[in-house]
Amino acid sequence: MLSPSLEDYLEELYKLDIMNKPFKIRDLASKLGVSSPSVVKALKKLDNNNYVIYEKYKGITLTDKGKQLGKSLVKRNDILQEFLIIIDSNCDPEEEAEAMEHYLSPSTVETFKILSTFLKDNRDVLSRFMEYKKANNH
Numbered sequence: 129m130l131s132p133s134l135e136d137y138l139e140e141l142y143k144l145d146i147m148n149k150p151f152k153i154r155d156l157a158s159k160l161g162v163s164s165p166s167v168v169k170a171l172k173k174l175d176n177n178n179y180v181i182y183e184k185y186k187g188i189t190l191t192d193k194g195k196q197l198g199k200s201l202v203k204r205n206d207i208l209q210e211f212l213i214i215i216d217s218n219c220d221p222e223e224e225a226e227a228m229e230h231y232l233s234p235s236t237v238e239t240f241k242i243l244s245t246f247l248k249d250n251r252d253v254l255s256r257f258m259e260y261k262k263a264n265n266h
Contacts, residue, residue, distance in 0.1 A: 130177070132230035135201055136160055137170045138179055141190055142198025151188040204229055204237050211240040214247050216258065 130138065140159055144151055153167045160167070171182040179194035190198065208225035217224065229237075247254040 134170055134173060135230060138174060138194060138198050139201040142202055145190050207237055207241045211244045214244050
């Protein structure tokens with residue numbers, strides 16, 4: 129199991145991969161708000177766990193294992209953001225999902241996905257929830 133920090137690196141690498149963008153250490157450092165040496169250290173750990181192939185001065189390649197986990201990490205983040213938007217949580221969904229995602233079990237994330245779908249399919253229930261929320265906010 130990867131640490132939350134390594135999951136963040138892998139998630140960003142996967143996003144770059146699906147956009148066919150090159151993996152640049154300085155870009156990852158900037159996006160994640162870390163130093164270039166921190167990126168290199170993380171890449172070595174991801175390489176040791178077979179999520180990437182990292183060769184100094186040659187580049188970074190996501191393995192099939194890395195692509196599979198990266199895809200599920202992006203999906204998890206998307207599910208949480210969608211849920212936060214649906215319930216009108218009055219937050220920055222991207223930041224909030226990032227804060228939540230590493231601490232929820234896969235079954236909880238799946239339940240959020242099911243609940244989001246249920247609320248979208250049952251707008252009357254969502255409307256009643258919003259009215260209830262509005263009446264009970266201070």
